[in-house]
Amino acid sequence: MALLALAMAVVGAHPVWAGLFNPETATLANGLEVVVISDHRAPVVTHMIWYRVGSADDPSGKSGLAHFLEHLMFKGTPSAPGDTFSALVAGRGGTENAFTSLDYTAYFQTVPVQQLDAVMRLEADRMVNLVLREDEVALEREVILEERRSRTDNDPSALLSEQMSATLYLAHPYRIPVIGWEHEMRQLTLDDARAFYERHYEPSNAVLVIAGDVTLAEVLPLAEAHYGTLPARARPPRDRVQEPPQRANRRVEFRDSRVTRASWRRIYIAPSANRGATEHALPLMLLADILGGGSNSRLYRELVVDRELAAETGSYYSVNRLDDSQFGIYAAPNPGSKIADIEVAVAEVVAELLTEGVTEQELERSKRGMRASATYARDNMRGIARIFGITLLTGATNEDIESWPERVSAVTAAEIAAAAHHVLDGYHVTGLLLPELAKAETAR
Numbered sequence: 133m134a135l136l137a138l139a140m141a142v143v144g145a146h147p148v149w150a151g152l153f154n155p156e157t158a159t160l161a162n163g164l165e166v167v168v169i170s171d172h173r174a175p176v177v178t179h180m181i182w183y184r185v186g187s188a189d190d191p192s193g194k195s196g197l198a199h200f201l202e203h204l205m206f207k208g209t210p211s212a213p214g215d216t217f218s219a220l221v222a223g224r225g226g227t228e229n230a231f232t233s234l235d236y237t238a239y240f241q242t243v244p245v246q247q248l249d250a251v252m253r254l255e256a257d258r259m260v261n262l263v264l265r266e267d268e269v270a271l272e273r274e275v276i277l278e279e280r281r282s283r284t285d286n287d288p289s290a291l292l293s294e295q296m297s298a299t300l301y302l303a304h305p306y307r308i309p310v311i312g313w314e315h316e317m318r319q320l321t322l323d324d325a326r327a328f329y330e331r332h333y334e335p336s337n338a339v340l341v342i343a344g345d346v347t348l349a350e351v352l353p354l355a356e357a358h359y360g361t362l363p364a365r366a367r368p369p370r371d372r373v374q375e376p377p378q379r380a381n382r383r384v385e386f387r388d389s390r391v392t393r394a395s396w397r398r399i400y401i402a403p404s405a406n407r408g409a410t411e412h413a414l415p416l417m418l419l420a421d422i423l424g425g426g427s428n429s430r431l432y433r434e435l436v437v438d439r440e441l442a443a444e445t446g447s448y449y450s451v452n453r454l455d456d457s458q459f460g461i462y463a464a465p466n467p468g469s470k471i472a473d474i475e476v477a478v479a480e481v482v483a484e485l486l487t488e489g490v491t492e493q494e495l496e497r498s499k500r501g502m503r504a505s506a507t508y509a510r511d512n513m514r515g516i517a518r519i520f521g522i523t524l525l526t527g528a529t530n531e532d533i534e535s536w537p538e539r540v541s542a543v544t545a546a547e548i549a550a551a552a553h554h555v556l557d558g559y560h561v562t563g564l565l566l567p568e569l570a571k572a573e574t575a576r
Contacts (some may be wrong), residue, residue: 153442153510153534154170161364166339179342182339184367189305198232198429199276201328202230220247228240266322276319291386334364337368383561383563386563387568389567393464405526418543425498430494431446442469444464446461459555
């Protein structure tokens with residue numbers, strides 16, 4: 133009877149059909165979504181709260197604000213000042229962290245299952261009761277500026293990637309780095325952070341994912357007690373400028389004295405699982421693996437093994453984006469090889485793939501690898517929580533996750549060919565990372 137009453141207190145509580153992870157889900161009356169993935173092999177639990185806001189939702193001229201607020205979320209509340217939250221997690225043998233991406237921000241703790249109630253109480257507290265002080269905001273602003281210097285400004289490869297993204301996306305905020313542009317980061321204020329917090333941090337704009345030694349029946353009373361009492365608000369709209377059609381290829385050349393080995397890369401606009409020609413999303417995952425996903429891939433065999441032009445090469449595709457994603461190819465030459473030869477060789481491999489398609493042997497090998505990775509994922513509770521958070525925050529569903537192995541198995545060579553033509557026949561941005569020219573060469 134008590135469980136029945138609890139079920140009546142939430143909206144839409146139901147188990148998802150049995151499959152890969154067998155999640156159980158519920159939605160609290162204030163709009164907070166709850167996902168529980170049970171694994172009773174160890175008395176440990178990962179608690180993750182995901183917010184539907186990322187760097188692509190930063191206000192114009194205030195890049196880096198979502199990431200800045202992520203840092204400030206550790207500054208405490210009236211009932212848990214300072215580092216009370218972090219001290220509790222560490223003192224009970226747990227770990228915690230947070231991260232900001234283009235489309236979402238997440239906070240997580242992995243603790244003994246007996247501590248779930250405590251971390252849930254503290255996380256719900258800072259969802260609505262965060263205290264922001266001018267001195268702490270000024271100090272944390274210096275912290276994120278130093279983070280940018282160490283991770284981006286001191287890394288020529290990261291600087292090239294930043295410039296290429298800003299060139300690939302003509303209008304969409306994916307063109308702006310997650311951490312922000314330095315001149316805008318320096319201007320972020322306490323009022324900016326508070327307004328962003330009050331707009332985006334609330335129950336209906338969040339998803340709670342818990343993986344480990346618990347069940348939905350055990351989690352729901354805690355979720356109701358801590359998150360369910362928070363006031364409901366309308367979810368803020370996500371108004372983003374969308375991309376115009378691509379009309380031209382572009383090249384970005386970055387030279388730096390710190391570059392010791394040149395590299396070549398190319399990126400294309402591609403549909404995601406949520407935006408554009410979404411029927412190509414799964415085929416593009418397989419295409420990236422067949423083209424450049426390891427030592428059995430076409431690029432590796434051709435450029436590294438057969439021609440001995442490259443020391444490394446590969447391709448990648450980001451399927452989990454709310455809006456238009458990207459498909460990338462990269463290679464670094466062997467000593468004595470030329471960037472121009474690398475570019476020609478990659479073009480030849482891509483042209484052959486577009487002309488002849490992929491073989492059934494390549495396709496089956498790639499499918500086996502992806503199905504195996506899904507099976508292995510069951511052994512990592514934090515990884516499972518991330519899979520659900522990222523997928524749900526970028527427009528997909530629990531059912532999409534559960535049926536993923538079957539959907540991958542159903543992809544055909546013809547579908548991969550169609551996806552390859554859709555993306556690789558399109559316009560692109562080519563990037564060159566090169567050593568700085570000698571003074572005499574510069575003068576010439």
